[in-house]
Amino acid sequence: MLNVAVVGASGYTGVELLRLLYCHPEVAVTCITSEQSAGRPVAVVFPTLRNRYAQVLENLEPVRVAQKADLIFTALPHKAAMEVVPTFLELGKRVVDLSADYRFNDPAVYEKWYEPHMNPENLKEAVYGLPEIRREKIGDARLVGNPGCYPTSVILGLMPLLNKRLIDPSTVIADSKSGVSGAGRGAKVENLYCEVNDGFKAYGVGGVHRHIPEIEQELSLLAGKPITITFTPHLVPMDRGILSTVYARLTGTVSVAELVKLYAEFYDGEPFVRVLPAGNVPSTAHVRGSNFCDIGLAVDGRTGRVIVVSAIDNLVKGAAGQAVQNMNIMYGFPEAMGLEGLPLFP
Ligand SMILES: NC(=O)C1=CN([C@@H]2O[C@H](COP(=O)(O)OP(=O)(O)OC[C@H]3O[C@@H](n4cnc5c(N)ncnc54)[C@H](OP(=O)(O)O)[C@@H]3O)[C@@H](O)[C@H]2O)C=CC1
Numbered sequence: 443m444l445n446v447a448v449v450g451a452s453g454y455t456g457v458e459l460l461r462l463l464y465c466h467p468e469v470a471v472t473c474i475t476s477e478q479s480a481g482r483p484v485a486v487v488f489p490t491l492r493n494r495y496a497q498v499l500e501n502l503e504p505v506r507v508a509q510k511a512d513l514i515f516t517a518l519p520h521k522a523a524m525e526v527v528p529t530f531l532e533l534g535k536r537v538v539d540l541s542a543d544y545r546f547n548d549p550a551v552y553e554k555w556y557e558p559h560m561n562p563e564n565l566k567e568a569v570y571g572l573p574e575i576r577r578e579k580i581g582d583a584r585l586v587g588n589p590g591c592y593p594t595s596v597i598l599g600l601m602p603l604l605n606k607r608l609i610d611p612s613t614v615i616a617d618s619k620s621g622v623s624g625a626g627r628g629a630k631v632e633n634l635y636c637e638v639n640d641g642f643k644a645y646g647v648g649g650v651h652r653h654i655p656e657i658e659q660e661l662s663l664l665a666g667k668p669i670t671i672t673f674t675p676h677l678v679p680m681d682r683g684i685l686s687t688v689y690a691r692l693t694g695t696v697s698v699a700e701l702v703k704l705y706a707e708f709y710d711g712e713p714f715v716r717v718l719p720a721g722n723v724p725s726t727a728h729v730r731g732s733n734f735c736d737i738g739l740a741v742d743g744r745t746g747r748v749i750v751v752s753a754i755d756n757l758v759k760g761a762a763g764q765a766v767q768n769m770n771i772m773y774g775f776p777e778a779m780g781l782e783g784l785p786l787f788p
């Protein structure tokens with residue numbers, strides 16, 4: 443059995459980790475932390491976990507956490523993660539960090555979009571945890587920077603097109619919509635029911651969202667040259683799910699049927715990417731609660747643009763599910779172990 447800790451378990455991605463890990467046959471969750479709910483039973487904080495987790499949430503004391511677990515999932519806000527991850531690594535533990543703290547190759551990029559990086563030494567060795575790109579490196583990693591939710595949906599949607607040089611990368615526009623759990627469980631006025639329930643708005647407009655450099659980093663590596671994209675996120679009145687609609691100019695003529703074939707071949711053998719037949723478009727409802735990324739394709743012959751639509755559950759493939767997938771790769775477990783659950787029926 444692998445002993446794991448979930449640090450930040452009282453947040454949305456943390457409790458999603460608890461939900462998934464309960465069904466994982468090779469894992470025992472031996473330490474569960476929270477800041478404000480420390481001392482309270484897990485089942486009281488999360489009644490869905492009643493009779494499944496007997497533990498009490500603990501304070502985050504890094505040395506004690508490391509004594510109890512071999513692998514630590516840090517589901518903390520950015521900055522809070524890099525305050526504790528160095529201790530875990532020093533004590534010989536492996537880490538999957540769900541925050542943005544270990545996703546960037548260049549600390550200067552992190553500094554520009556977030557703040558000065560406090561732990562550039564470990565950032566150097568961190569592996570960007572998108573299994574469809576970096577499976578082999580993840581297997582040997584001590585520290586995995588689990589991707590952001592929007593980046594997961596956009597990168598998976600574009601990878602085959604970039605790989606086959608079928609688009610002009612300077613023309614990429616990604617228009618993404620997220621459910622409210624993407625903003626975390628902390629109380630914020632803008633996320634109250636009355637503020638979000640009956641509306642649908644863009645935010646972070648004008649090239650300022652922090653996921654832009656993350657998407658650009660990975661797309662540039664795939665394309666072999668620097669890429670800048672236009673990205674606009676939207677907040678949708680639903681609790682979970684991300685739908686990204688991505689546009690780019692095609693470099694030649696290609697039919698939808700050819701694109702579907704190309705994508706199906708590219709993702710052949712991937713346990714969690716489902717390429718939809720021509721004429722089908724994905725829905726967040728069809729991936730809800732699952733680790734799937736569904737991808738649908740269309741071509742606008744009038745403008746010469748391809749339209750890729752991808753759907754994920756932000757808390758699963760966009761966070762906790764991908765983190766479990768990374769753990770499976772790191773420890774040589776079957777990659778889909780604990781993640782076989784089908785989407786919830788709408
Ligand atoms: N929500 C999503 O869809 C996604 C989130 N992420 C990233 O994953 C991380 C977690 O996100 P999410 O679960 O949504 O966040 P939440 O705000 O829902 O949860 C954060 C957790 O961290 C704990 N925490 C906060 N500050 C501290 C601190 N200083 N010391 C110790 N514990 C602390 C909180 O404890 P308490 O409850 O006591 O405050 C809580 O358990 C973030 O970095 C986020 O950006 C990544 C992909 C998708």
Ligand SMILES: CC(=O)N[C@@H](CCC(=O)OP(=O)(O)O)C(=O)O
Nearest residue numbers: 541542590591620621622624625
């Ligand atoms: C709806 C919503 O607010 N979404 C969040 C996504 C943040 C997130 O989870 O991303 P990191 O892991 O990179 O912090 C946002 O736009 O900031």
